[in-house]
Amino acid sequence: MARRNIENAPSGQTVSLLGATGSIGASTVDLLRRDPIRYRIEAVSAHRNAGALAKLARDLNARFAAIADPAHYQDLKQALSGTGIEAGAGESALVEAAQRPADWVMAAITGASGLRPTMAAVERGATVALANKECLVCAGALFMQRAAATGATILPVDSEHNAVFQALKAGRRDDVRRVILTASGGPFRTWSAERIAAATPEQALRHPNWSMGAKVTVDSATLMNKGLELIEAHHLFQLAADELDVLVHPQSVVHAMVEFRDGSVIAQLGAPDMRIPISYCLAWPERIERPAGRLDFAQIASLTFEAPDLDRFPALVLARRALETGGGGATVLNAANEVAVAEFLAGRLGFAGIAMLVEATLLAAERRQISAAPASVEDALTIDHMARNLAAALLPEIAARAS
Ligand SMILES: NC(=O)c1ccc[n+]([C@@H]2O[C@H](COP(=O)([O-])OP(=O)(O)OC[C@H]3O[C@@H](n4cnc5c(N)ncnc54)[C@H](OP(=O)(O)O)[C@@H]3O)[C@@H](O)[C@H]2O)c1
Incomplete structure (x- = not known):
């Protein structure tokens, strides 16, 4: 250049x-x-x-x-x-x-x-x-x-938040009733709980629609990614927990929907290609011609939606709980999840152990009253550090239970 x-x-x-x-x-x-x-x-x-x-x-x-x-x-x-x-x-x-x-x-x-x-x-x-x-x-x-x-x-x-950002332009903020983030469901969407528990890193890294870094790909397989995105949307768009929903949409064509109080729902659609939201950010508030694939609706033929299965994907429940509780819970959740995903990728923790380790760390942090929302980046990194230590201490027991 x-x-x-x-x-x-x-x-x-x-x-x-x-x-x-x-x-x-x-x-x-x-x-x-x-x-x-x-x-x-x-x-x-x-x-x-x-x-x-x-x-x-x-x-x-x-x-x-x-x-x-x-x-x-x-x-x-x-x-x-x-x-x-x-x-x-x-x-x-x-x-x-x-x-x-x-x-x-x-x-x-x-x-x-x-x-x-x-x-x-x-x-x-x-x-x-x-x-x-x-x-x-x-x-x-x-x-x-x-x-x-x-x-x-x-x-x-993030494609979902980029979609919300675009769809919100269709109406007044006060008229928004609900925002729905879609999730592909990841590679284990149709798997039984037993099969998911035994999933290997190689299987978790095989995302059906998106090509991404290892950490976010594993987060997509546990649905923790969608949980993190609920928290992200809460802050970006000042939405309460009960104004935020998740829908599994295996085609990854609709990235998010905004429902207004008159019943209108505005969705943003696009090929699953991160160059689309990145282009939008690069040119904002304009739009630029870029090479991402165009949607061929006749070929796609059908778009399907289903509620997430919270029993098979408990990480989503943990993230929603952290969102509802507020304070430093989300910081703890994130740190424990980073530790858990790294341990899973290193072959030292079973797939089911990821959510188990996050849950155990959240409980341990609660007992130690690590609960205040961080007032500075230093605070956030202190909570992050404490949560990583708690997760590391809990790891042997959880790894044994999840093996
Ligand atoms: N990929 C996607 O489609 C996607 C979509 C939405 C949101 N995101 C988010 O975007 C972020 C990046 O995702 P990605 O998929 O691009 O990840 P990635 O492929 O793993 O790349 C991560 C980048 O950050 C650097 N990095 C990693 N750890 C670091 C550290 N400790 N200190 C400084 N730099 C570090 C890496 O450097 P090296 O190459 O030297 O390791 C690399 O440049 C994540 O937060 C993810 O959740 C990604």
Whole structure:
């Protein structure tokens, strides 16, 4: 991507990508590459993948590349030598990547590690395309308050929330009766509870419709992803728990629906391709021509919906409970789930153990009265840390029960 092009461009936009080497990062890069005149890349970041990060930084002619794990800094520096691209390592470098002057920041780091860098972008009043739902799950009230105070614009990347964002434009906020988020149901939608309990990481990673990073794919298999999304929607759109519903929709064509008080329901539809919501965020408030597949309704023929089975997918119940309880429960839920998913992917915890570990951690946190809503990112990360310790302590017993 040639920098001189953007400097001559009448409507240039400066962009930074946090989590540039991931699935959302790749979809975003694909879109940016199609319009090199329009975008200049300020900063890119990754966790450990120094080779891919350096390649991206060079290809995109970025000014700064940040690697979270300092052990990979030398590799990054070496790969960038002679390019003039600056390199940094550690959390401070991620925060610097977010603080550098980009108009638009894609927040696509996985998990609670995204909190500090994303908040740094919010604090300087940037437009933040928010893929990292964990920011809103762990500290949603805080993020929304800070965005309001700094003038930052938060644009939802999650396809469901992007759909709600679009559908809400059809009426007045006061006239909204209910918002329905759809869920594909994941790879185990039709499986028995016994079969689900014995599911392997390989089976959980085979999502029927979406191609995503490992963590969010496992969350889609447990339906925890939809639970996290309920909490995300609550904060983004100021919706009460009883104004939020989930429907399983295996085709993943309708991403969300907004029901207004006169009975009208406005849905947003689109192919299951993250480049659609990302394009929307990139061009907002305009729309741009992009390459995502168009829907062929005659070929799709039927769209089906069913209520989620809360017995086979208890993670959704836990997330809804955390939403209803409020306070720091959602932060605990998220931390315990991150631990559980990592243990499942490492083969040390059975699939059914994911929800069991989250539930046990929530109960243990309640007993220790870890209940206040975080008032700062530091608070959220303290709760996150305590919850991870609780989950680690409970793990052996739960792993034995879920094996
Ligand atoms: N993929 C989707 O379709 C989708 C849809 C909606 C929402 N989301 C949300 O978007 C976020 C990213 O998802 P993804 O599917 O793109 O994940 P992914 O493919 O696993 O990519 C994650 C990105 O974050 C970096 N990263 C991971 N851990 C990090 C850490 N501790 N510190 C700093 N950077 C770290 C990774 O770097 P390395 O490459 O070096 O590991 C990578 O660049 C998640 O919050 C997810 O829930 C994703």
